[in-house]
Amino acid sequence: MLMAAKIALFKDDLKAILAFSTVSHLGLITFLLGLGTPAAASAAMLHILAHASFKAALFMVAGIVDHEAHTRDIRRLGGLRAAMPLTFTIALIASLSMAGVPPLNGFLSKELMLENAAQADWLTPWLVAILATAGALLSVAYSLRFLAHTFLGTPREQHDAHDPGPGLWAAPALLAGLVIVSGLVPMATFGPFVDAAASATTGTEIHAHIALWHGLKAPALWMSLAALGGGLACLGLYPRLRAIWDATPRPEAKTIFDAAIGALAGTSRVVTSTLHNGSLSRGIFATMLVILGLGLWAFLSGPYQPGTRAMLPVEGAPLAGWAVLASAALATLFRHHDRLLALVLTGIVGLLLSAGFAWLSAPDLALTQISVEVVTILLMLLALNFLPQHSPRESSPFRHARDGMLAVATGLGAGLLAFALMTREPAFSRVSEFHWAQSKPGAGGTNAVNTIIVDFRGYDTYGEIIVLGIAALIIFAWRSAVLSSKTALHRLASIRMAKNAGDPHPLMLVMGTRFLMPLALMVGVFIFLRGHNLPGGGFVAGLVVSIAFLLQYMASGYIWSERRLRFDHQLLIGTGVLVATFTGIAAWFMGWPFLTSGYDYVHIWPLDEIELTTASVFDLGVFFCVLGAVMLSLATLSRLAQHTTDRDAGPSGKESL
Amino acid sequence: MEIFVAATVGLLTAVGVYLMLRLRSFPVILGLTFLSYAVNLFIFAAGRIRTAAAPIVGTTDTPTDPLPQALVLTAIVISFGMTAVIVMMALGSYLELGHDRVDPDQGEDDTPAPAGKETGA
Incomplete structure (x- = not known):
């Protein structure tokens, strides 16, 4: 004034x-x-x-x-x-x-x-x-x-x-x-x-x-x-x-x-260029350090009492599984220079993790983890075809010690936090008590995990399949970029596919996977249909069907399989998202909010009583999206393979099958 | 058994963080995979662990918490999508640059660059 x-x-x-x-x-x-x-x-x-x-x-x-x-x-x-x-x-x-x-x-x-x-x-x-x-x-x-x-x-x-x-x-x-x-x-x-x-x-x-x-x-x-x-x-x-x-x-x-802004901008430039100089490991190190520091600060600034919740008794079989998991994880740590071995060890960790989920009353998670594990490992194996097989040893002893200390500290922090959490009763009553009580009367399914995914938290899932679709489209865009780059094409042409096996396409594997294909598809349909009431659902079904296709790629080669696969992956993803969207919109015509689900029971002779839910249609969208995303990444690798030397036309070089 | 689940979370985190700090893209991807194992297990464990109590109506009256399971289920699939993206990105940068280092500061090509002038562009 x-x-x-x-x-x-x-x-x-x-x-x-x-x-x-x-x-x-x-x-x-x-x-x-x-x-x-x-x-x-x-x-x-x-x-x-x-x-x-x-x-x-x-x-x-x-x-x-x-x-x-x-x-x-x-x-x-x-x-x-x-x-x-x-x-x-x-x-x-x-x-x-x-x-x-x-x-x-x-x-x-x-x-x-x-x-x-x-x-x-x-x-x-x-x-x-x-x-x-x-x-x-x-x-x-x-x-x-x-x-x-x-x-x-x-x-x-x-x-x-x-x-x-x-x-x-x-x-x-x-x-x-x-x-x-x-x-x-x-x-x-x-x-x-x-x-x-x-x-x-x-x-x-x-x-x-x-x-x-x-x-x-x-x-x-x-x-x-x-x-x-x-x-x-x-x-x-x-x-x-x-x-x-x-x-x-x-x-x-x-x-x-101007002076104040200039000082602020200068400080932020210094901080950014120090922490974010393009080096990924430096950025990750700084991030982890900050997270660790914040966690430590949060722990030290509050009172601590040991938890009192009763613990599960130690059992023999799970303990053995745990020992294998821990050894595999440690082995990955020490043998990661051999990439193929590290990948196999990672697969072991993932499989044991899914066994752990099954043991701890999470059959849906176990199914998802095991199928995702298979897909991920296969995809990375295929990608490893194009990458160097070994990581050189180039970190200095100081760097090893520094990274090791940070890793041990974050691991200890995460482990102790998990332990503290598990040995306490929840502070508030669980939201999921509502989901459990309403699973059958409200959503018409007995599998509470599936009803949460496709019904109670359907909007969330809707967002997630869109994210998955976007990830797949990024891969698609990336493929176009790589295949239009001369450098990348030159380098691809100079890659010789590793030929460790005497026969790249063993007859037993080729024929076995072809017979397995319809069976695997049927299992996929089965898992999809039972999903609302028993462990299963669109996510798992999509992954199982993708594995059926992946097996063909593994056994018969990229090019052979690619020629026989006649559907468009982007279309599949788009269909998935649209099916899910229209299921959601259909609820509007009934005067309900977006993604409200309904269900009814029908009799079709000679089958048993069948339950029809709109949530299943939504799950079908999820299924398409997952299938499309996996197949698109696979097709990308197969496109790349077509540019390498020793183009592999498939089993016995015949194209008549 | 809680202590073993917690130890698994800790071990997977430690392995994940260590591998993510390596200098080549492939171990970094493996590290990310380990870290997502750890995170998924952590979120799952936040629902407290129970055996033989799958949240399926009709099979039990005192189920384990289904909500963290639903969250982790979608998280597993999303982390697959993200892993696929970074695998492809790592592959692309290797094909484009001729090396798979994640840090830009040092380094020449590991493989002799094929004929072509855009190398390193």
Whole structure:
């Protein structure tokens, strides 16, 4: 409030004066609201109205002056009173109101402001009052300067200015009228508005009492008088004050802002270029370190008591499985330079993990994990065909030790956190109690995991198959990019497919997988259909069917299989997403929200009673999406294989099968 | 058995983090696979572990928590999708650059670049 008022006093552009005075008045209103008393709130509301009326009029006056005199520079104006009497009258009323001269409306709100400031007690009882008076004083000074330097005195330059037509002066004149009327009878004009706004602001019923005269004892009167006198003195001493102002250096907001932003940007550049210099391992290291630090901080800043939940008894068979899993994981760690071996060991870990899921009452997870494991390992095996078979040993001992320590620390943290979690009862009742209770009556399926996926949290699953579809499309786009790059094609052509086996296509494997194909497809359909009631469902079924196809690629070669596979993978993914979408939209026609499912039982002779659910159709979309995504990645590798040397046309080179 | 499940989470995390900090793309991918095993097992274990209590209506009255299972199931499939993407990206960068280092700071081609001028572009 004070600062903007001071700046307004030393601006030369009429509009700049008014703009800074607006900033000052906004400061005043905020100050009043900040006082927090009902009286201050109603003063603030009154000032909003008063300020709107006189400031709008003044801006229009500035516009008129600019229009007539062709300049808004107050140093070139002056003495316009004679040439523009009407505009002068309007400016006189409005700027005296801004200065807080009675009986205009600016006086009312300024009085209330000073009254409230006089009652405020901050640090000392009189500090706020002095500051408020100083603000009022500056306000008087710039108001009078606006008026006097524009309209009074002698003309500093020759302008053939004259009053404009009523189109230009009517609006400010109306506002000037309002300034006078609302100043004379405030309760009848602004009273209801102020009451309503102040009541809404404070949340209590307020009836403001606005009056011109509060008596001689009111401190506001004397503060007002001091402000008026001081303001007039400022105007009189203006050239001298101006010289002091121009001579003193002052902070420029823009410079401060630029410096602050520059410092911030510089710091972030340094941080980014240190942590994120393109080195993946450095980025991962920093991320892990931060996660570890945050976890440690969270642990150390709270109390800790050991958990009390009863634990499962240790059993022999699971323990043996655990030992194998742990050895395989450790072996991967130490033998990862041999990539094929590491991949096989990873597969062992994944398979034992799925056995663990089965043991811990998660048959759906076990099915999914085992089929994903097969697909992932096969895909990576196929990809390994194109990559070096060994990783060179190139890390320094320091690096090994550093990475090892971080790995052990994160592993310990994650393990202890999991242990702490498992040895405690949940803090809140489980959401899934609802899912369990509603699985059969609400979603029509007995497999609670599947009903959660396709029904209760169907929207989530819908998003996930879209993500999967996008991942597959990224692979598709990547394939186009690689196959159009000359370098990549050259390098592909120089790759010789590893020929470790004597016969790349053993007859038993080729024939066996072909017989297995229809069987595997049937298993896929079976798993899909039972999914709603027993472990299974669209995700697993999609993976099982993909494995059936993958086997053909493994046994008979990329090219042979590719020629016989006549469907478009992108189309499959698109179909999946659309099927899921339309299942969701169909619910709208029943007047239900998106993805609400329904179900019914039908009898088709000679089959048993069959349950039909819309959730199954949704699951079909999931199935298509998963199948399409897996097949697309596979097809990508097979496209690449077609560009290598030793193109492998399939079993015995015959194309007749 | 809780202690062994927790130890598995810890071990898989440690192996995953260590492999992710290696300098070649293939171990990094394996590391990511291990880390997703660990995360999936962790989320699953957050539902508390029970044996012989598969959440299938009619087979038990006190089932294990089905919600983490549903979350992990989709997570497994999504992590497959992501693994497939990074496998392809690793393959692409190898074919394009002639090496499979994940850090840009050092290194020439491992394999002699075939005729062609865009090498390393």
